[in-house]
Amino acid sequence: xxxxxxxxxxxxxxxxxxxxxxxxxxxxxxxxxxxxxxxxxxxxxxxxxxxxxxxxxxxxxxxxxxxxxxxxxxxxxxxxxxxxxxxxxxxxxxxxxxxxxxxxxxxxxxxxxxxxxxxxxxxxxxxxxxxxxxxxxxxxxxxxxxxxxxxxxxxxxxxxxxxxxxxxxxxxxxxxxxxxxxxxxxxxxxx
Amino acid sequence: xxxxxxxxxxxxxxxxxxxxxxxxxxxxxxxxxxxxxxxxxxxxxxxxxxxxxxxxxxxxxxxxxxxxxxxxxxxxxxxxxxxxxxxxxxxxxxxxxxxxxxxxxxxxxxxxxxxxxxxxxxxxxxxxxxxxxxxxxxxxxxxxxxxxxxxxxxxxxxxxxxxxxxxxxxxxxxxxxxxxxxxxxxxxxxxxxxxxxxxxxxxxxxxxxxxxxxxxxxxxxxxxxxxxxxxxxxxxxxxxxxxxxxxxxxxxxxxxxxxxxxxxxxxxxxxxxxxxxxxxxxxxxxxxxxxxxxxxxxxxxxxxxxxxxxxxxxxxxxxxxxxxxxxxxxxxxxxxxxxxxxxxxxxxxxxxxxxxxxxxxxxxxxxxxxxxxxxxxxxxxxxxxxxxxxxxxxxxxxxxxxxxxxxx
Numbered sequence: 001x002x003x004x005x006x007x008x009x010x011x012x013x014x015x016x017x018x019x020x021x022x023x024x025x026x027x028x029x030x031x032x033x034x035x036x037x038x039x040x041x042x043x044x045x046x047x048x049x050x051x052x053x054x055x056x057x058x059x060x061x062x063x064x065x066x067x068x069x070x071x072x073x074x075x076x077x078x079x080x081x082x083x084x085x086x087x088x089x090x091x092x093x094x095x096x097x098x099x100x101x102x103x104x105x106x107x108x109x110x111x112x113x114x115x116x117x118x119x120x121x122x123x124x125x126x127x128x129x130x131x132x133x134x135x136x137x138x139x140x141x142x143x144x145x146x147x148x149x150x151x152x153x154x155x156x157x158x159x160x161x162x163x164x165x166x167x168x169x170x171x172x173x174x175x176x177x178x179x180x181x182x183x184x185x186x187x188x189x190x191x
Numbered sequence: 192x193x194x195x196x197x198x199x200x201x202x203x204x205x206x207x208x209x210x211x212x213x214x215x216x217x218x219x220x221x222x223x224x225x226x227x228x229x230x231x232x233x234x235x236x237x238x239x240x241x242x243x244x245x246x247x248x249x250x251x252x253x254x255x256x257x258x259x260x261x262x263x264x265x266x267x268x269x270x271x272x273x274x275x276x277x278x279x280x281x282x283x284x285x286x287x288x289x290x291x292x293x294x295x296x297x298x299x300x301x302x303x304x305x306x307x308x309x310x311x312x313x314x315x316x317x318x319x320x321x322x323x324x325x326x327x328x329x330x331x332x333x334x335x336x337x338x339x340x341x342x343x344x345x346x347x348x349x350x351x352x353x354x355x356x357x358x359x360x361x362x363x364x365x366x367x368x369x370x371x372x373x374x375x376x377x378x379x380x381x382x383x384x385x386x387x388x389x390x391x392x393x394x395x396x397x398x399x400x401x402x403x404x405x406x407x408x409x410x411x412x413x414x415x416x417x418x419x420x421x422x423x424x425x426x427x428x429x430x431x432x433x434x435x436x437x438x439x440x441x442x443x444x445x446x447x448x449x450x451x452x453x454x455x456x457x458x459x460x461x462x463x464x465x466x467x468x469x470x471x472x473x474x475x476x477x478x479x480x481x482x483x484x485x486x487x488x489x490x491x492x493x494x495x496x497x498x499x500x501x502x503x504x505x506x507x508x509x510x511x512x513x514x515x516x517x518x519x520x521x522x523x524x525x526x527x528x529x530x531x532x533x534x535x536x537x538x539x540x541x542x543x544x545x546x547x548x549x550x551x552x553x554x555x556x557x558x559x560x561x562x563x564x565x566x567x568x569x570x571x572x573x574x575x576x577x578x579x580x581x582x583x584x585x586x587x588x589x590x591x592x593x594x595x596x597x598x599x
Contacts, residue, residue, distance in 0.1 A: 012301075012302075012304075013301065014300065014301015014302050014303060015301060015302070016302060016354060017267065017282075017284055017286055017291070017293060017302050017354045018267075018286065018354070019302070020291075020293060020301065020302035020303055020304050021301055021302065021303040021304065022303075022304040023304070028289075029289065029309055029310045030307065030309055031307060031308060031309030031336075032306060032307055032309075033305070033306040033337060033338065033339050034304065034305060034306060034339070035305075035339060035340070035341070036294075036303055036305075036341075036343075039300060048309070110340065114325065114340065114341075114342040115342075117341060117342045117343040118342045118343065118345075120296055120298075120300055120343055121279065121296055121300070121342070121343030121344045121345070122345075123298075124296070124297055124298025124300065125298075155345065156342075182324075182325075183340075184340045185326065185338055185339055185340045186339060186340070187306060187337065187338060187339060
């Protein structure tokens with residue numbers, strides 16, 4: 001058994017515990033820990049899996065498999081694929097650079113997820129509401145959306161200096177999430 | 192942050208409604224409701240067909256750090272924390288023999304799995320749901336099984352939850368833990384005894400509390416004396432500049448901080464005097480003005496001693512009373528003045544300065560808020576006094592640093 005991290009689609013309806021939102025492709029009875037991107041349909045999950053289970057999970061095309069060794073660094077040939085993988089989940093990825101460890105990448109992703117979670121818990125809002133994408137600027141959002149984003153920033157005690165109406169949603173998420181100071185725990189994986 | 196037991200309900204009482212009932216410890220109280228929950232055989236069950244699925248300890252405050260714990264004896268049942276009494280909470284849950292950590296959010300969030308313990312429940316476990324900051328942990332029999340960071344829900348209350356619309360959800364021994372808070376004890380009289388004095392006609396009213404009067408502000412002046420050692424040459428030797436720092440920090444009441452010259456001791460006496468004219472008190476609202484005077488003379492006529500005289504222990508003088516009239520010489524400008532005549536008192540009264548000889552004065556006026564370095568060269572062997580003064584403080588918290596260098 002080894003703990004592996006994945007980005008997987010979210011399944012379920014959320015209507016009841018039996019039909020709760022949950023990460024796809026994770027076998028029943030598996031011990032796992034997961035993190036939602038607010039109300040976006042993607043899970044960051046760490047699962048304690050066997051080699052066979054890992055192979056079965058990784059065989060599904062939507063799944064993004066994170067290297068087992070999180071101390072491994074993003075190299076020049078893999079940078080584009082990492083950024084593309086994040087973009088495919090509507091996760092900002094332009095901040096990932098060569099030499100960054102995958103643990104740092106996961107930490108950045110998990111911190112972005114926390115921002116979206118707070119927006120969901122505090123206002124019931126999706127981060128990427130219909131018509132809003134990562135390149136959307138804050139100036140294109142409604143005043144209420146901007147006010148709520150500011151409230152989310154304030155609830156964490158983070159600093160929104162430098163955030164302007166020309167800042168994109170993706171840049172906003174990264175700028176705020178980069179202020180996360182503590183450890184982000186995903187079960188057996190500390191980021 | 193250590194969590195300590197706040198409320199607990201053993202649920203050991205007669206069968207009946209659970210809603211609005213008081214915990215067995217007499218401290219907690221279940222939320223009111225349409226009798227959706229009841230006590231049955233000293234355990235909590237949800238009434239069959241009832242709509243209310245969750246019930247919280249309404250007596251606890253809405254706090255951030257908390258832990259709900261209960262013995263869960265049925266499937267599809269769990270404990271909740273950070274509940275708003277509605278559709279927002281975290282939950283440790285048993286479902287089909289597995290223990291899950293759930294999050295439930297209103298407005299599209301729905302039930303969301305945050306982790307699975309991997310099938311560890313045997314149908315009789317003590318489940319716990321702990322929320323400390325953004326750390327959310329599911330406990331099974333006091334062992335942390337699922338631990339994640341989640342920022343969705345910030346605070347709320349602890350409670351129980353039943354997922355099925357019948358009375359098969361069974362819980363027992365519910366406990367609420369919250370962050371440790373120092374116990375508070377209301378001020379009061381532990382024991383009173385009537386005095387032997389006669390009773391007054393009217394109730395004795397407490398006197399208005401008054402803070403003791405603050406001591407009158409004192410404005411010390413300090414004397415620092417340095418004398419030439421016998422081993423040093425008697426001829427006039429240019430001395431190294433002696434930086435003298437006088438720190439004045441205006442606060443209310445007035446406060447003066449000072450630091451004396453460095454280890455270099457001039458072959459002269461150096462006297463620092465400063466005071467604030469009492470007429471300028473009290474403060475505020477009138478912006479105070481203050482004056483700084485520096486007096487300097489050459490070596491004292493007292494006999495030389497073999498060793499340099501060291502400054503004695505600093506002592507605050509008694510308060511300056513009564514206040515003398517404020518001298519015109521200090522308002523609003525200051526000037527460099529000469530030593531008084533030989534027959535004049537060696538240390539004339541403060542704020543008395545004869546007319547100045549050459550060299551001309553330069554920049555002896557210090558205006559607070561527009562402070563500039565001041566440098567005055569004095570001929571060797573001469574006696575000089577220099578006065579710095581004038582100006583007023585407009586910012587009551589301004590910190591003024593006056594640096595005086597004396598070069599012979």
